[in-house]
Amino acid sequence: MPGHFEHLDVGPAPALEDCAQVGEPDYQTRSVLECRVYRRMLQRLHPVPEGVAAAFVVREHPHEMGCYREVAIRYACPEALNFALAVEHGAPLQWDGVALYELAWFQRRFELRRAVREGRLTLEALPRQYAQSKPPELDAAALEELLRPRLP
Known part of the structure; x- marks a missing residue:
C-alpha cells in the first residue's frame, strides 16, 4: 500500500x-x-x-x-x-455459519493451548487440527450447511 x-x-x-x-x-x-x-x-x-x-x-x-x-x-x-x-x-x-464455526474452533484451540501451558495436557496429546494457526478448511457440503441462513 x-x-x-x-x-x-x-x-x-x-x-x-x-x-x-x-x-x-x-x-x-x-x-x-x-x-x-x-x-x-x-x-x-x-x-x-x-x-x-x-x-x-x-x-x-x-x-x-x-x-x-x-x-x-x-x-x-x-x-x-x-x-x-x-x-x-x-x-x-450477525455471524454466519462459517464465523460461528471459526469462533468455536478458535475458542477450543485457546482452551487446549492453555491446558498445555498449565501442564494439564501434553503437547503430544493436543489434537492435530488445533496445532494449526487457523481452522481446517471445510468441504463443500459442510460449507453449504454452515452458510444456510440462521433461523430466529
Whole structure:
C-alpha cells in the first residue's frame, strides 16, 4: 500500500451480536478472537478487488479502562475509500455459519493451548487440527450447511 493511509472502523463484531466489552475479565481473549473471526468474515464476504489499495486490519484504540479493538479497513486512495464505505454499508448484522464455526474452533484451540501451558495436557496429546494457526478448511457440503441462513 502507498505510504499515506486512513482507516474506516467497521466494529469488533456484527452489529446485532453480543461481543466482548472493555472491562470484562475475559475482554482481551474474547476481543482478539472476535476481531480475528470478524476480519476473516469480512474478507470472505467482501474480498478486496485487485488493484485497490485496501486491507482489513484489527486496530487498538485507547480507552479509560485499557484499550478496545475493532476491525477496520485501511485505505489509501479514492477507489479504496469507496470500497471501504461499501463494506461498512454492507457489513453483516450477525455471524454466519462459517464465523460461528471459526469462533468455536478458535475458542477450543485457546482452551487446549492453555491446558498445555498449565501442564494439564501434553503437547503430544493436543489434537492435530488445533496445532494449526487457523481452522481446517471445510468441504463443500459442510460449507453449504454452515452458510444456510440462521433461523430466529
